[in-house]
Amino acid sequence: MIIKQIAVFLENRPGKLAEVLEVLSRQDINLRAMSVADTADFGILRLVVNEPDKAVQVLRDANFAVKTTSVLGIKVSDKPGGLLDELKKLNAAGINIEYVYAFAAASVHDARVVLKVDDLEKAEQVLQSPDKAGDPVDGPNFYW
Amino acid sequence: MVVLAGRSTGKVNLTTCTVAGSAQAGFSDFRIERVLLNRLWEGTKVYWNKPVETMNREEMTNLQSTRLQETVQRVYRKVPFYRNKMQEQGLLPEDITNLGDIVKLPFISKQDMRGNYPYGLFAVPLAEIVRIHASSGTTGKPTVVGYTKRDIGIWSEVMARALTYAGASKLSCIQVAYGYGLFTGGLGAHYGAEMIGASVIPASSGNTSRQILLMKDFGTSVLCCTPSYALYIAETIYEMGLSPKDLSLKAGIFGAEPWSERMRKEIEDRLHIKALDIYGLSEIIGPGVACECECQDGLHISEDHFYPEIVNPLTGEVLPDGEKGELVLTTISKEGMPMVRYRTRDLTVLNHDVCTCGRTLVRMGKVLGRSDDMLIIRGVNVFPSQVESVLLSLGETSPHYQLIVDREDNLDKLTVMVELTEEMFSDEVRGLEDLEHKIQGALADVLLVSAKVRLVSPKSIERSEGKAKRVIDNRKI
Numbered sequence: 001m002i003i004k005q006i007a008v009f010l011e012n013r014p015g016k017l018a019e020v021l022e023v024l025s026r027q028d029i030n031l032r033a034m035s036v037a038d039t040a041d042f043g044i045l046r047l048v049v050n051e052p053d054k055a056v057q058v059l060r061d062a063n064f065a066v067k068t069t070s071v072l073g074i075k076v077s078d079k080p081g082g083l084l085d086e087l088k089k090l091n092a093a094g095i096n097i098e099y100v101y102a103f104a105a106a107s108v109h110d111a112r113v114v115l116k117v118d119d120l121e122k123a124e125q126v127l128q129s130p131d132k133a134g135d136p137v138d139g140p141n142f143y144w
Numbered sequence: 145m146v147v148l149a150g151r152s153t154g155k156v157n158l159t160t161c162t163v164a165g166s167a168q169a170g171f172s173d174f175r176i177e178r179v180l181l182n183r184l185w186e187g188t189k190v191y192w193n194k195p196v197e198t199m200n201r202e203e204m205t206n207l208q209s210t211r212l213q214e215t216v217q218r219v220y221r222k223v224p225f226y227r228n229k230m231q232e233q234g235l236l237p238e239d240i241t242n243l244g245d246i247v248k249l250p251f252i253s254k255q256d257m258r259g260n261y262p263y264g265l266f267a268v269p270l271a272e273i274v275r276i277h278a279s280s281g282t283t284g285k286p287t288v289v290g291y292t293k294r295d296i297g298i299w300s301e302v303m304a305r306a307l308t309y310a311g312a313s314k315l316s317c318i319q320v321a322y323g324y325g326l327f328t329g330g331l332g333a334h335y336g337a338e339m340i341g342a343s344v345i346p347a348s349s350g351n352t353s354r355q356i357l358l359m360k361d362f363g364t365s366v367l368c369c370t371p372s373y374a375l376y377i378a379e380t381i382y383e384m385g386l387s388p389k390d391l392s393l394k395a396g397i398f399g400a401e402p403w404s405e406r407m408r409k410e411i412e413d414r415l416h417i418k419a420l421d422i423y424g425l426s427e428i429i430g431p432g433v434a435c436e437c438e439c440q441d442g443l444h445i446s447e448d449h450f451y452p453e454i455v456n457p458l459t460g461e462v463l464p465d466g467e468k469g470e471l472v473l474t475t476i477s478k479e480g481m482p483m484v485r486y487r488t489r490d491l492t493v494l495n496h497d498v499c500t501c502g503r504t505l506v507r508m509g510k511v512l513g514r515s516d517d518m519l520i521i522r523g524v525n526v527f528p529s530q531v532e533s534v535l536l537s538l539g540e541t542s543p544h545y546q547l548i549v550d551r552e553d554n555l556d557k558l559t560v561m562v563e564l565t566e567e568m569f570s571d572e573v574r575g576l577e578d579l580e581h582k583i584q585g586a587l588a589d590v591l592l593v594s595a596k597v598r599l600v601s602p603k604s605i606e607r608s609e610g611k612a613k614r615v616i617d618n619r620k621i
């Protein structure tokens with residue numbers, strides 16, 4: 001399913017990541033998934049949180065450059081080749097993956113993965129199956 | 145038999161000095177010859193143009209006065225910009241009857257050059273122009289200068305004087321390690337060196353180990369480059385396991401950027417040479433406007449061609465000798481693009497006392513700073529406003545940026561910090577890297593010097609009283 005990801009610009013300096021987390025924690029925003037892409041000079045922090053709109057607002061107020069992007073969140077079986085099966089489907093459909101990272105573990109049977117792809121709608125269709133339709137994404141019990 | 149290049153010599157008659165050749169009269173013997181001669185020259189007084197360099201004040205004032213009047217007549221007739229400016233003040237060329245009248249004339253600034261880009265200030269048809277140089281303007285467009293054949297002659301003459309101050313002659317090997325091209329440094333030094341009949345090595349800038357190889361193998365005795373590059377060369381010499389003893393270097397003429405006495409001492413100690421400061425700017429002619437003599441006590445201005453004034457940068461009022469202010473120069477012999485009362489923005493002092501070297505040419509102190517925010521990076525003029533125009537041209541609205549200049553291994557490094565806006569931000573590394581490269585490329589095109597771009601968080605650049613601090617210069621000069 002399509003979910004909202006928040007990307008935050010991080011200067012490559014000590015304490016920058018902690019500053020972002022500090023802002024979010026003060027506002028009781030919980031992280032579900034995160035990854036950092038880094039270069040010599042900067043990093044891009046990507047987050048999936050329980051209250052994305054609020055997170056964007058508070059980070060902006062704290063002078064961070066923030067961008068929301070639609071990404072795909074999927075469940076894959078927590079077994080060897082689980083993710084591979086899904087990627088094969090995207091591959092067959094000619095969809096390119098720009099980046100991918102995993103959720104914090106939430107279930108014994110499934111792993112959860114975030115995918116940024118060039119054709120979001122199509123990717124969602126390709127991967128759609130009853131057990132991957134997912135749970136509601138909003139609310140405090142959101143575990144996507 | 146050796147004939148001295150200078151037109152007039154002092155006590156020692158060098159024509160009696162011969163160096164015995166050996167059976168294998170080869171390259172190294174030339175070097176020995178040069179070294180011996182160089183030693184003999186110490187204690188000799190050599191002028192390139194003795195009548196001018198030692199002219200008494202009254203004669204000089206008369207010469208300057210005549211040349212000023214001719215220049216004013218010419219620019220009034222040939223250059224609409226000057227005519228309009230003079231008419232605005234109700235001035236006719238005839239109102240300038242002596243040197244003191246120069247204060248009646250309006251100033252010209254770098255902005256005026258931009259306003260008349262590219263050829264608006266030329267006083268001769270393009271057919272008479274034989275050379276065009278350019279330096280950085282305050283924004284996007286470069287500052288263009290044009291020379292007639294005679295102007296190139298004047299430039300060569302003043303550069304020849306400067307090189308002679310350093311003890312160079314037709315027996316010298318002069319290595320020009322200034323960049324050749326639109327920048328005036330390389331070709332300016334080159335023509336002066338050719339005029340004195342020296343052997344010129346047009347090495348241009350860069351490729352330091354090759355520079356050192358040339359110095360060593362060709363027996364370079366005089367080096368021309370920026371002072372920071374001279375230090376870099378010195379360091380590289382030691383890194384290559386060589387020492388100044390392996391070279392024949394005797395003197396260096398260093399300029400195009402400000403440097404201190406501390407740097408001079410370092411260069412002299414490391415390279416075992418005499419290091420002289422040279423001053424110039426393309427708007428006036430290029431390097432050679434002024435240069436230190438062996439006394440190293442102020443730079444002799446070739447005032448028969450460039451008339452200097454020191455003014456209060458705020459009021460424009462002319463200041464007396466010894467008072468620090470902005471140097472204003474008037475070219476009183478140049479044809480192609482005469483400059484009348486050009487505001488150099490360089491802060492210094494003037495001294496009309498006769499120098500210990502015997503020269504009467506007025507001396508300016510080492511440049512003490514700028515009255516604007518121009519930076520000189522690796523000899524190239526850089527204005528913060530250029531960076532702003534580049535960022536604006538890339539479609540980013542009111543960009544916040546900061547220039548940071550460092551000196552690492554004696555080379556200037558420019559970093560431009562750019563505050564990221566949300567419009568510029570991308571969640572993909574590639575997107576941000578593309579942005580950095582785009583800005584970096586556009587900056588290099590306009591600044592003519594490479595800069596590293598660093599993206600930083602919004603509002604992370606320090607602001608004082610709402611205005612961002614545009615420049616941090618960490619160089620210890």
